[in-house]
Amino acid sequence: MGTAERREREKLRRRTDIVDAAENVFFSKGFENSTMDDVASEAELSKGTLYLYFKSKEELYLEIVHRATKILSGLFLEAVKNKTTGLEKTKAIGEGFIKFNKEYPNYHNAFLYHQTKQYDEKLSADLESSVFGVKRQSMEIFVDAIKSGIKDGSIRETLDPVKTAVLLWGETTGILMLIKFKGKLLRQNLNLSEEELISYFFEFTYQALKTN
Amino acid sequence: MGTAERREREKLRRRTDIVDAAENVFFSKGFENSTMDDVASEAELSKGTLYLYFKSKEELYLEIVHRATKILSGLFLEAVKNKTTGLEKTKAIGEGFIKFNKEYPNYHNAFLYHQTKQYDEKLSADLESSVFGVKRQSMEIFVDAIKSGIKDGSIRETLDPVKTAVLLWGETTGILMLIKFKGKLLRQNLNLSEEELISYFFEFTYQALKTN
């Protein structure tokens, strides 16, 4: 009989519901300020039940990061479509990053926060590595764009695709973090707006990538 | 009589001792895993006393970031000395960043962690702004280097000194963070070492800055 399968589905469904609840709570109050009781109440469950589905508050959080990572990966794929040269693709990926920041600010915050954490080796190795798996996908899209740019002559052929992708990933994250955490100071003290900095970054990087 | 002055000195001395103790504890166990009781015991004081000198655990931490920032600023000054062209100065500042990372890893960690936090507006406005003051100094050294490079013709004249300094600051932080938090994954999954990535970053950036 299909009882077992149904139960499996229901279990998964409950898991998803809990993550949804956690998302609502974390996104509205911030991760640090949210309590597991908040999440339990939002999910209309008791706190104990949460721990039947997740090992810790952190694992719940990682699940959200997983969602974020999948969204970003999707944005990358979409960005690359309909672009001709590799350079254009690469630029589009950068714009995908910005779109992520603009259209999914909560997921992006979760994602940034995650990048500044190292997790317990053993504890959540599975989830962490599955997150990394999706990130790897995004990275591959990135690497492919650069490779194709080198092939079609739009990107300098002295560049190394993998290194460049990692580099741009790190740089972009750095800039977006700077904006997120110190954006106000930049505006007030240096009279530099978010948009200016981003477009300057794009221009600077574009020049460094393109063939002369 | 000089009693008041002496007491003032002693108070300051105690403050310093507490920060020293906090440093030992935070650096060895990590900020999150350290308790105020740990710090108190390291400082050979009771916990209550800590709160006579610092408003919170976070303020204690900010004090360490302040030290870190001063060190970085000093490294920048030292780096710029004896360099002739602005481009060389700029590169030397980048190397100063790396030196900070290599020679003062604990301070650098504190510094990075700080960059990913936004603090209570009111609570520690004084200290936060004094930290920002020192950072501003570093930033000025950076901006001056780029300006001089534009003047002496070693750096592309289409670049904006302030924007470029902010940009490079953000990029460098991004790369160092990537290495710190995901360095192991980069090595294992992409076979990319820390040193390779850094030198690639330098080369890439150098090309983007220099006049053709």
Add this chain to the structure above:
DNA sequence: TCAAATAAATGACCGTTAGTCATAAAAAAG
């Protein structure tokens, strides 16, 4: 030198929160 006044230090205590576990309710199996 000593008592009053002031400053510095203490540690028991409080409120909060992540995580646990014995118990109960619900569902499935036979």
Add this chain to the structure above:
DNA sequence: CTTTTTTATGACTAACGGTCATTTATTTGA
């Protein structure tokens, strides 16, 4: 309908940041 298994509960614990009434040490003024 009874037994077994699964799922859910919420009172409880341990740990920690921060507070405050009380104690201890130091300074002041006569």
